[in-house]
Amino acid sequence: MLGVALFGGALGGLSESLYCVSSYATATVVLADHLGFAVAGMQVLWGSGGATGAILGGAIADVWGYPASFFVMSSVFMLSAPFIATSRIFRRNRKPAVGDAQINGENAAVETDMKHYWLLRDPRFISYLVNLFLDGLIFGFIEPTLEPYLDQFDHSSSGVGSVFSVYSVTFCIASAVCGFICHCKAETRCLPLVHLFNIMGFLLIGPAPFLPFKPHMNFIYVSQALLGAGVASLHALSYSSAIKRAIAKGYKEDIDTSSFVCGAIFASFVIGATLSPPISGYVVEALGFRVGSMILFGVLVAWMPALLLLQKNSSSAH
Template sequence: MIGSTNHRIEMIGLFEASTDSRLLTRSCGNCSLHASHRSPIEEIKKVPITKRQILCLIALAYGNFCVAACVSLQAPFFPAECDIKGVSSLVYGLIFGIYELVILVASPIFGKMFAYVTPNFFLEAGLFLAGGTTVLFGILDKLSGPFEFTLFAFILRIFEGAGAAAFLTSCYTIMPLEFPEHISFLFALLETFFGLGLIVGPTVGGALFELGGYIMPFATLGSLMLLGSLVSIILLPKSGDYTQSKSPSVFSFLCDAGTLLDVLTIAGCLNLIGFNAATLEHHLRQFSLTPTEIGSIFIITGSVYALTNPLWGKLGEYKFDARWMAIIGTAINIVGLLFMGPVDFLPIQPKLWLVIVSLIIVGVGMAAKQVSAYIACLNDTINRRGYPNETSTYALVSAVNFSSCSAGAFVGPTVGGYLLGTIGYRGSTQVILGFEMLTLLLHIIYKIYGPKPSI
């Protein structure tokens, strides 16, 4: 599971489109995914964005920002709180990871339900549920016993994950329907807002923790997410005119080598994020940093991810091969992982500046991988595999995308917490490095021997 701005959308003009023209845009195949219907000049032509689309973008971007901020805010101080309560690193790794496991299971279920209930409803309800549970998470420090603390932490993270799954699956179903001419760039732009949330979450979370104690960051950012539910109700356009049909089988959808490779690529991105969320704070303790300083370290990858996402998205919009983009991004990640610990077989001692540089490198690589995998999966699904260009297909791709994110984000902190307690942070990074090297090898093999991209 996992998708996020310092960049603005370039708009040539604003106009109000009629209902009939919106329906035509959604129901026909003449969108950016169907190059066979467009001339090379038309493919790179700037298409004006309507007022309806701007309001929709504001709602989707705000929701992505809030979800990311709330899921990441506890990274600088929650592990230390668990230590105080007597909760092991393996258990608090599972507390981080259960959120993603719920998204992994719930996203395909919600995607199938879009044939009967509008994505708007799930988006608004998801923000409300996730925001409410985030606020409640702020009172966990009142529970003195490790069992009670762990039990209620798991319960709240489960419900928060269900809310996030409803929002994210809905968001990336609505996005290609509302922006058929800007799918690549708008995906990257929403990921930029998600990245900004990853920046603000631990930074503001650490500062608010120092200012007002454990409850302050959860109450503040949780309330902002509850506000996001109201914002979505006001700004999102009515979704009754979306073309809807029964969603195809997830199992049959996954029976494709290219799709499975995209799933592996997406999972790898969130695997690394989740791994660091559960383990990096422990690694940074040797540098005697304050909670605010640790929070600042945590924002580095998210900052770079947010800044570079639109650049990769623009490359995708101008038909840069998504498979090559994934290869480049994976190679960049490998370089960052070599020096983040650094790995044991390098004769280098851990240094704070080396951690910072490695996090910057990893942020660039993750942005390339995330954008490339989503675009490759969507293009292949419609152009190569012949799925219909409608809501059910977008919902299916979105559900699989966020299930993949969540699979990686669940494995990352869960396995990371176990590895941290057994072989330490430096040894743990070698396991993640091995996964990235395997992913790179599979991408190269698929690029050489797999089907050629549609033109």
């Protein structure tokens, strides 16, 4: 049964990644003139889905048992499949084939020899990927370690779900705010600030051993609010900045560029989210949650100078 569970988890992760990359890439192309709002809209949907799932999943688990939540969610995905399959959105954004009437039109993209993977040589583009990698580390740390840590407070499944829903609610709010920030072209200037939210979140979630406080639910709620805002903002601002960086480097504003950037962004996030859980689980088991969280706290603090340098260089360029 463990093998079946691992296979199902791997298949689900692959499907979710493909689903997210396709959705984000399509949204950013369709709403290319309003890129910030496109990214923010997708983030709001992601966060609202997370908030709903956390509360609904906990309630279903309390009533029908733990596995029931997975059957309900899979049923919802199956019901949405026909609407996705019949949508014309992918047809509208496909690459014109040789012989298509539109390929010789005014809006036809000029072919270029530039390869998208050349972006991986650009330090600024790489820095945006590192931001998403850190987001993945944060997500991968919280997912397996926070719920067992909450056992000391004797919460029900729905009570635990409410803790995670705080994260999702602030995720949505911060995403909406980031839409305006991206519209004002202030992404890079705001990156250090939103990264500070993540640092403060890890300072309070335990709380940090060097603080004169004992574990309390109020600290956890505040930390979840900070981390929800920080992770969402770092994701949205980095994604928007990466798209704009690619276009500034001379790449076409089309589905190919959007797909590559989106794929690179999500790959960075997934790598972080994949590496973090086993390492975090081992560290927390060996050192405890409060001390273990300080390792990621240190990593986040160490990255702050790079974001400040990025902010400074961006201001100089303008």
